[in-house]
Amino acid sequence: MTQLPPPPDFARLLESGLDERPLALFLDFDGTLVDLAPTPDGIEVPEYLARSLHELGERLNGRLALVSGRAIVDLEKHLGPVKLACAGSHGSDCRGADGMNIGEIPDGLPPKLLAEVAEFAEQSGFALEDKPHGAALHFRSDPSLEDKGLAFAKRVAEEGDLDIKRGKCVIELVGRGANKGSALRAFMEKEPFAGARPVFVGDDITDEDGMRAATDLGGYGVIVGDREPTCAKYGLASPAAVHHWLGL
Numbered sequence: 153m154t155q156l157p158p159p160p161d162f163a164r165l166l167e168s169g170l171d172e173r174p175l176a177l178f179l180d181f182d183g184t185l186v187d188l189a190p191t192p193d194g195i196e197v198p199e200y201l202a203r204s205l206h207e208l209g210e211r212l213n214g215r216l217a218l219v220s221g222r223a224i225v226d227l228e229k230h231l232g233p234v235k236l237a238c239a240g241s242h243g244s245d246c247r248g249a250d251g252m253n254i255g256e257i258p259d260g261l262p263p264k265l266l267a268e269v270a271e272f273a274e275q276s277g278f279a280l281e282d283k284p285h286g287a288a289l290h291f292r293s294d295p296s297l298e299d300k301g302l303a304f305a306k307r308v309a310e311e312g313d314l315d316i317k318r319g320k321c322v323i324e325l326v327g328r329g330a331n332k333g334s335a336l337r338a339f340m341e342k343e344p345f346a347g348a349r350p351v352f353v354g355d356d357i358t359d360e361d362g363m364r365a366a367t368d369l370g371g372y373g374v375i376v377g378d379r380e381p382t383c384a385k386y387g388l389a390s391p392a393a394v395h396h397w398l399g400l
């Protein structure tokens with residue numbers, strides 16, 4: 153396993169002491185800002201997290217975005233109202249800190265497909281997460297279900313013209329085209345992000361799209377944990393290390 157070096161000192165990055173371009177920060181949620189838990193609703197969100205993120209957003213003059221596989225409404229269930237730029241549902245649903253949508257907001261799964269996914273989940277031992285812009289099949293309680301879930305998801309994705317997103321003990325079906333890289337690029341075209349150096353911090357395979365886009369735009373990725381392969385330049389061990397680095 154390759155050990156990546158830690159990212160540069162965050163206080164110095166914030167002061168722009170190391171760079172002629174200001175910093176824009178893109179943060180994944182599960183596995184990056186909060187530890188993974190047995191179920192989506194079982195996460196423990198530190199009481200200071202929402203306040204600290206908003207303070208950080210102010211220090212970055214608005215150049216902070218949360219970029220999550222969760223729907224924005226789900227992020228807000230755990231964080232309270234989020235007055236930061238946000239991309240939910242793996243980049244399908246983007247909005248600025250002012251609450252205005254960026255781009256098209258996709259539909260959810262057609263009811264017939266959702267019913268098919270729900271029936272499969274119930275019969276096969278997956279926990280279904282019904283999301284506003286898709287559906288997730290969770291198998292953390294039985295990792296041996298992965299191949300079965302994938303075969304089913306491939307068939308449904310073809311039938312419904314959907315994308316499959318893989319994650320940690322989860323297989324998701326979402327509308328075609330969006331990913332965390334497209335979300336980062338959409339933010340970077342607009343104020344207050346335009347011209348900044350993007351840094352994407354994440355732990356999972358879907359975060360690699362965000363890290364790749366950040367790298368292409370002159371920034372870099374920070375991988376959290378030991379996932380490989382990664383296009384990240386730097387590494388941090390855990391969400392606790394992310395909090396420490398960011399001074400949350």
Ligand SMILES: O=P(O)(O)OC[C@H]1O[C@H](O[C@H]2O[C@H](CO)[C@@H](O)[C@H](O)[C@H]2O)[C@H](O)[C@@H](O)[C@@H]1O
Nearest residue numbers: 181182188189190191192220221222320321322
């Ligand atoms: O992009 P993220 O913010 O990392 O969101 C990815 C998915 O996170 C959630 O599932 C994951 O976290 C759960 C809680 O720790 C865990 O039980 C599950 O096994 C993980 O896959 C969330 O439920 C999904 O909707 C997100 O897409």
